[in-house]
Amino acid sequence: MRQALESFTRALTLASLLLMAVFLSACKEETPSVLEEIKQQGVLKILTRNTPTTYYEGSEGPSGMEYELASLFADYLGVKLEISSNHDIKEIYQALEQGKAHIGAAGLEVSLDKIGDFFYAPQYMRVDPIVVYNRTNEKPAGLDNLVGSQIAVISGTESARLLRELQADYPKLSWKETADLEATDLIRMVQEGELDYAVVNSNELDINLAYYTRAREAFKLPRQHSLAWVMPKSRDHTLYQAVKAFFTDLEAKGELAQMRDRYYGHKEELNYVGVQLFLRHVRNRFPKYEKHFKDAAEKYELDWRLLAAVGYQESHWRPLAKSPTGVRGIMMLTLNTASDMGVTDRLDAKQSIYGGARYLSKLIRRIPERIQEPDRTWMALASYNVGFGHLEDARIITQHLKKDPDKWIDVRQHLPLLQKREWYKQTKYGFARGQEPVTYVQNIRQYYDILSWYDTRLQQLVQNRVVERPVDESVSFSIVPPVL
Template sequence: MKKALVGVLVFFVISFFGFQCTFIDNRETQEKYWENPVQIDLDEIVKRGYLRAIVDNSSTSYYIYRGRRMGYEFELLKNLANELGVRLHLIIKSDIQEAFYLLNKGKADVIAMNLEITEPRQKLAKFSYPLGQMGTVLVQRKDKKPLNDFWELQDKVIHIRKDAVYKAQLDNIQEAYGVNFSIQEEKGDNESFIQKVINKEIDYTVVDRVEAMVSSTYYDNLDINLEISPKSDVAWAVRKNAPQLEAAINEWIEKKNKAGLINTLFAKYFQNSKNSFFRNNSPFSSVAGNTISPYDNIIKKGAESLGWDWRLLASLVYKESGFDTTATSYAGAVGLLQLMPVTLERFGVENPNDPLESLMGGVNYLKYLDKFWRERIPEANERIKVMLASYNIGHGHVEDAWKLTLKYGGNPQSWESIARFLQLKNDPKYFRDPVVKSGYAKGHLAVNYVDDILILYESYRVLIDP
């Protein structure tokens, strides 16, 4: 009995101190993650071909509306990426601390969240030139006798976004005015806290004034009159050891401020109450609903037949037709999946204007491509990328690229290797090679096509439930 008791005690001590040491190690690692940021600057970003930016999912920052990617930060970032000559990859996060962690660990290149520049944050990253100014307000309901000054905050509970500047602002009010109230920090974005106030789950929150104004234009019961903090500069964050990227972003900000782009987009997303209402209430918005298009049900049916995630097939449909059943390309392709007349006939489509029939014709074509590539590329994810390229440019051109990959010692089961040679099919050295049967092709367009679909799919995957 005594031995057993001693054993239990030893186990407890080891477990406790082992856990405690692990916790301390992890905490110290977390606390120091910004001291030695990963070295990635603009030259490497341009070389790899894409910029990784962290954004919020909100009706002003970034969201999906009728299948299309939209948002203030999204449009700015897309313009920046075009200026830098790279593609844009978005990372959707609401946790600000995690965003700084990912930035310093080299998992992202810029945090595009309109962050207030504070001393603690300047230890974590460098900040761009200001993109504007934002103040903060208390959000409350009018039907609960709105508070009009700081003294009335006594004994109240205010729920705010974790790691935002709001806690420091509220702490300053408590110290300056001698009032005591409870501050509850929780994960989430500003719109989710506003919605909780509207739904009477909480009574008070603090958010940026412009976001509060957007919501107050279509929720009559919101009061946003009590200012918590006046306007201050907001900016984007980059790693402290990325001076080239910082300089390029600052040059771009100066240029776009002079051109009026930033003000135009600010007005579009923060000052147009009609657009804000639709963004926040449409079932086809990722902010309000969980629907991508009016054809989600038949897309799900087609995806089940393929064995695909339905959001991947939806990404292909959007890329092809924008969910317009009457869309016709310059070459005569029609329907949701833009099939040519000969392909329509081959795969049994009699009425290309019928959404279900048109979609299933495209699905049957994809099944054909799946069968064509299955033995050569057994891994499903790699095969899907090759299938998408084949859908765009024709499987003959992609097969040429596959043969070139094989001939020149690449990996014929890797889309990355195949894509490299597909892009080279505009070079006589390669499109005149004896193994090539389909000749010249603008293969880079097909590679970009695949990238576009996969990038859109990633957004659908994150923002829309399965």
């Protein structure tokens, strides 16, 4: 009897264990992967920073390269994008560890210190750490010249880590680290003399050069950084694999290069004097013609800031401007173009602006419909400068050289070939100063950016918002002392 009872007990225990194993296995199979969970919930949670290079509210809504990438990835997954932007770097990593978000898309550098705990997506940009100085002061040649100066860097960045490494060779070097400010703040502080130097990434300096014109690059620190999205190392790799596939696809299609060009491809053309002159004319000359630009842009469905930027590039907003070739007025129209656009007096500012708006609108419509924005507008601007026929010649050359004739980033590389006889002798319209439309478009893009920046801040003033965040005693700097 006892043996029978023990046998029954063992059988019952074994059965229970088998049932439990089956149950646990079933539960395990039913637990969705991280990617499946995101799709089931229908929401992708992204952490970012509120900066010009990542995410910000522009005059037409959310903007920034990280925002654009995140929006594309949410569409790629077929889910809604949820962005939280009021974070510093340390907070982003902590929130990811705690499972409060799926991805950090915040201009983050790949960190060797964190690579054991986080996944990094394929890098989407390489940047240089730059020492920024005020151009009204003597330009430092190297780290030796920075000893004893006020230097600042954003805490948690690879630039801060690099400075610690370099300190072994420059033991008297010291600096301040802060999580309360962003690169834009540091650049502004250098501009205003509140700091001697700042260390920021090259893309951060590029996007701010037009607004802080006394801040300039002194020299690069000796190591590039890779920018990438970051994810926590969770229970599976499904989200990481999806992000990896997404970036691989963007790179293969050339869309990532397009995006980099859109945000940074035109930043190097204007020099300090050119920007200062433009800002002076924005204050003193532009108000006389502002209403005409806005009204004409509305009539012809253009962005008034783009139209105004074209007018400035053409004539510096001078209604009596004249070129050696005979084009006249604010929008520098030829006699034939003026006649076609219904302009009877090219020196009349209003007529010229309306004629230029109508002509630009016509050129945009003339670009093949398959060409998407903003390439469509950049090509229309190039044809405003060099002529539609020469633009088509450059597109044919681009296609001949196995590049994409529908992408401005490719066409602009080949427009200068119209200056070389070996190429222009094969074209329908012949020789053209092909470098001019490249510079022309890049300058207009820069003027457009500055006007957009001013317009956004004017709107903020109207709404009684703070335009620039003041630096006060509440800002915490972590002082990094020299190694003794």
